[in-house]
Amino acid sequence: MTLTGMKKHVGVLEQAGLVSTEKVGRVRTCKLGLRGLEEEAAWIERYRQLWAARFDELDIVVEELKRKEKANGRKKRK
């Protein structure tokens, strides 16, 4: 990887809050915010589970609507 490529790469990680960097003289030191990454993954997964649970309930409601529609004999031709 070129130095410019590396800079860009680190820049993206830094923007995402996954690493922090500090420049002292000519040297830029990177600190890895790995915990931040894990935390983010964990809450995204929790958020996903919430929505998955929600959508499972939505499926039940929608199935009921489908059955009702069928029972009412409403047929819509495509």
Add this chain to the structure above:
Amino acid sequence: MDVRRESEATPTKNRTGVERKSERELVVTRTVNAPARLVFEAWTKAELFRRWWVPKSYGLTLLSCEMDVRVGGQYRLVFRHEDSTMEFFGTYLEVTPHSRLVWTNEEGDNGKTVTTVTFDENAGKTLLVVHDLYPSKEALDSGSTDAMPEALDQLDELLASLGSSTETQ
């Protein structure tokens, strides 16, 4: 409890995807095995919406759910959780039957979050895309950590117990 309907063709569950699109955007996707007009109905009629928006497993009681689904109309959801109540409210910005809903979430301290839901029907199924645009990165990050933490913990417990004790049902 609910009626058991195990035998009746439980359709294979569709996967729920979550992606953080940017510092301020969170996108949830899911396919529902039904035409868009029915899915849209479930999102826009309060008596249907209240049945699924708060999963039963949540330990939250939905005290009231008012939805005036038209452009400029308001919604307000009031929950009880243990000894406190929580309110979620906002305004519908766009209502396009069977295809698109946009509303604001005005309960936060950090400005308005805008939620856009699109209903995309294909071969009798509907792809739902729920897009949340937060007013700032901080609002998204704080929302992720303090939005109903107890409820999420309960959900975690429930999911864990479901995973380990399916045979007891």
